[in-house]
Amino acid sequence: MRSFCIGKRLSRTILNYAPPLAAAPPSPLELVDLAFTRSALAELVLLAVAGGLLSGWIVLRRLAFFTHAAGTATFPGLVVAEAAGASPRLAALAVAGGYAGAVGHRPRRTGEGGDTTVALLLVVALAAGVVLAGDVFSSGAGVDSLLFGTLIGVEGGDLVVSSVVAALAVAATVLLGPVWAAAGFDPEAAQAAGVPVRRADLCLLALIAATVVAALPAVGALLVTSLLVVPAAAARLLCDRLSPLLAGAVAFALVQGVAGLYLALWLDVPPGPAVAAVGGLVFAAVACVHRPGRAA
């Protein structure tokens, strides 16, 4: 009986999208003709640069879990800021920055303990956010947008923040990229050579935290990894050199952003989840055509 109900609900969901799918797709030019999609498109392009570049370092430095946790950790902060009338961006920056600082300063060689701590933080942050939103501040209506973003509603301030993090990501990749690579490849030798591994890693964590905050209006606290992990995960399957991997990650981020926004416009679905879903599909497609052994 239960499987019948799920099947019925699933078919109803598919039928909901049938009319838009049956209709002629909108012109891609609508993405630039309409003011709100133009802002969303600009936001996605800027986040593709920042997120694409950083996703390369996140994947190579095995920071995907950290990035997901940094996004989720901002959730209770955003709820409190919304209820208190404070700047959600500053609240998110304080939480994500504090989290990055704590991770950066934790004792080295914590082994699996580090992952366990991050997993605990994820659970606590989500639970605290839901409790605060539902029972303390009664602001449940905004929870969806905090968790999954409101890309169509991005404003000038959001674009300025994304521009800044995009510029920082480019500059940091040029200046600190060799150090991040050396520290990821062989941390002990880099440390012995006098490379400031710890400070460079702190810069990377701080930049990831800032980019997470910049991506919150677009994809929300739960979907930041769609822009900050998925692009490089796909590029990693095809590229066995650093520079092509970073360029490929930016390209994949652009493709999933633009295609996701277009699909959201066509199917009338939330753009943030659409961008994330396209990212997942792109990764799956690349993984299917990728022949093992062609790249690292």
Next chain:
Amino acid sequence: MSETVVEADGLGAAYGGPPALSGVSFSLKPGQTLCVLGPNGGGKTTLFRVLAGDLEAQTGTARVDGRPAHLPQAERPRLDFPVSAFDVALMGSLAHGRWWLPPRGHERAAARRALKRVGLEASEHDRFGSLSGGQRQRVLLARALVQDARVLLLDEPLAGVDPASAERITALFAELRAEGRAVLVSTHDVDSARGFDRVLCLNRRQVAFGAPAETLGSDVLEATYGAEIVMLDDGRRAVTVQHHAPGEFHPPAAGRAAPGAPPDHR
């Protein structure tokens, strides 16, 4: 008294528990080579990590002239990292203190020269992880050459290396010595230790230090390796062997050799 480039005095270190190493005292002059002998868990890697500045000394002092070039054990660098042999050699230029700027032309040229010197100029575009174990060691040596350090710390550079690479690496030791660099090499191979200027025997403490001919007697080797040493040819040769029953061996924890773990067969 001529200058020393490496000096340890009563050195001891630990990983938050009981001492992994204690009572180490030795010094090296420019152009001297030192072989560090000992069983797995004997403190060889710990000593190198202290000298490299990666681990703080618990007791005593350690002094190294300049930044040493540290070649960790072959399995430490990540083989899945998307870097070529040339990229790895070029990483040595980060030690020159201008790490925030892109590498300059002469640093790129130095990386190519170093790869040529270790016989891998034809493999500079190959991905590091796709090279053989011996070739990877030679690439890491090239990185150390680019670093241009006065002191080189080579942690088991000949372990699992093919004979051609081993020959090339051993020849490089002599070249580095001739250039006035101090080369510290850890190994299990007692026979190869006789070709070094000095030998330091460790078994969680310093057992002996001195010229190989005077130091590598059966008593010192037995104190270093315990029951894991077998003397051959009336004491002129020695090999280390494992003495453990199936199931006795506990793999070393990440980043550290397990105390008491058996050495490799040699």
